[in-house]
Amino acid sequence: MLDTTNPSASPSCWWAPSSPTNGSRCRRWIPVFFSGNLCATHKTFFAVLSVVLFSTFFYWQFDATSGGFSVFRRAFPSRELPRLRRVAFNLTDFGGVGDGVTLNTEAFEKAVAAISKLRGKGGGQLNVPPGNWLTAPFNLTSHMTLFLAEGAVILGINDENYWPLMPPLPSYGHGREHAGPRYGSLIHGQNLNDIVITGHNGTINGQGQMWWKKYRQKLLNHTRGPLVQIMWSSNILISNITLQDSPFWTLHPYDCKNVTIKNLTILAPTRGAPNTDGIDPDSCEDMVIEDCYISVGDDGIAIKSGWDQYGIAYGRPSTNILIRNLVVRSVVSAGISIGSEMSGGVSNITVENIHIWNSRRGVRIKTAPGRGAYVRQIRYRNITFDDLRVGIVVKTDYNEHPDIGFDPKAFPILEDISYTSIHGEGVRVPVRLQGTEEIPVKNVMFQDMSVGLTDIKKHVFQCAFVQGRVIGTVFPPPCENLDLYDEQGHLVKESVSQNVSDIDYSF
Template sequence: MGVDCEIGNDGDEAVGVGLEDEKYWPLMPPLPSYGYGREHPGPRFGSLIHGQNLKDVVVTGHNGTIDGQGQTWWKKYRQKLLNNTRGPLVQIMWSTDILISNITLRDSPFWTLHPYDCKNVTIRNVTILAPIFEAPNTDGIDPDSCEDMIIENCYISVGDDGIAIKSGWDQYGIAYARPSKNIHIRNLVVRSMVSAGVSIGSEMSGGVSNVTVENLHVWNSRRAIRIKTAPGRGGYVRHITYQNVTLDNVRVGIVVKTDYNEYADDEYDRKAIPILEDISYTSIHGEGVRVPVRIHGSDEIPGLFFLLHVKTSTFMMSKAT
């Protein structure tokens, strides 16, 4: 089934707006690779734009905007007034041959653009915006158990990770066993004052492999590129290439964190140790960087980084303020 969703016409800056009252939003079961709503047990709220089991999907805006009206959701989340997990702004699941282009996505209640268990996905010329503070979990793009994907020519400024590649959470992700693989990210400008420009994890229990990130500019951010995982995740992160990355006023350039101890429930297997290997950083150049590289190890994952390479990279340091 082919689907063509257009927001506005040429020259028309149309705006699609989400409803602020959660009673108008449907509830959906937890994702099978998460086993949990993500913020709460049980169901999660649906998305403003949702599709599943589709083929040949086009979402385009002719420079129009989809506004998630996230302010009310963020406030209720901080006040602990929600009983279910907030929903993404755009979520497409179990689908193939997807193009999302020439559109602005802003103020999502939760993750902004979430392709889940999809194949052959292109995201091009998309602007994603949320306040850089006080907009919790507003990741820009979250490829989740996706295969054969291109993300290019995008601008992202949000209140969490600009991009976070995922593949399921703990024992649920291990059982679902759908990796994210063959992902090419290029020609992006990203700002993330509270998290990272491009992350892998922390939910990566199905595995992440064959990822290339190139021609990336991260500015005014807390971290630039980060891998985050923990004992109990299982899975792997392998064959990852970062090249031609420019950092401007970033606190920490490269981060690998293996003690990101946030779990779906108490049933995870502490012996499920993630594997990290063949991770390459080439031509990473930064100005105003406080810490070029930071690695957080854990007792369960010793001696892990012998296949991590940093080559031909320079960092101009700044003083902490």
């Protein structure tokens, strides 16, 4: 026993408590540097040094992905898979082979069936080990965690005959590309609760090249399917994975509630990969999208809620959505979009701390006569533009319709939209707000904006049928449609006409 009353007692090791596995093992983790006659100054120094070293060790070893501590920070050939559920299976338990050639659809289906039997016991976890796991589309079940290890790649099979056909989405009434049925998604779920898709940055790869080529050659008779689609479900977490080369939209939550999407990398070629949107919340409520990197062939994020008369009839808005801390690139489209399919309504959206680079457009709202509904209570804060053609866009003539049955007098309402702390450089047209007499843009606000231009031309802040205000200093100078206020909120200059149009598509 250590004599704590005798200052000359200097133990040669630190004793760990006994346990069934380690007994009373002497651990020489802390050597004795000083003898029993150590002076008080050295004792104080050693105590402080020990605390600092101990704290630093725990700080650097904390592994945020698994929620625990890792002994070393270097990469290992394989990492132990955390148990996020009480019961965990490996895909190999069901005959899975990760050679990139063997078809593993049956293994995934058997694993999901086994987990579905555990709903009353908290569900189960399916671990996908390192390897290339070729599969046709498969479904998830409630109370399930799909965990992709580091080096695990789920590969979508390159044959559309393996992809099931599904009815059109009820709020669309029509396939997005063709009338009638649409292809399902590689990973799919309906009417589920408590779904987790996560990992050590494993990958779900749709191998979309075949789909993109056939789409361009008009060889497909049905609308392409998303990579991951979850419908009519709640309590969803998708994190810490890479989604790559989707045939169509990449991640499509449809009519879902309580969704968290974080720490994703979403990739597709920025050209030649049509309609590969990154994340498309569609008629969703209570959602957070944060800490993601997105570089794709269409909109980085596109918030939707149904298409024309079908979306109006379905009547499910997208509401209460927070999007923050993203880096986005969209060479052919926009970083963050709302619409154009927004016929169920879109409200209470916050987009903040976003860096959009090397893109055609920055943040965009797009709609058209026939959409109906509304886009309101939209807040953009702390947005950085870097090398864009157009920074802020509102477009009201995005005339794509499912069929001739839409009501051309169903005019959407656009109101209560704010842009605060908008900065950047290398932008040709910082602002283009194109309202119309039937679809005016109401109560728009700009504050704290400074965007560097690539072209020194007039009318780079373009407006038509816009009503709202500018607070404080904004560069470039705002259009004449907006009232000017000082930083204290005092009216400086009232707009002469809100209907003035200086939209210029020549640059």
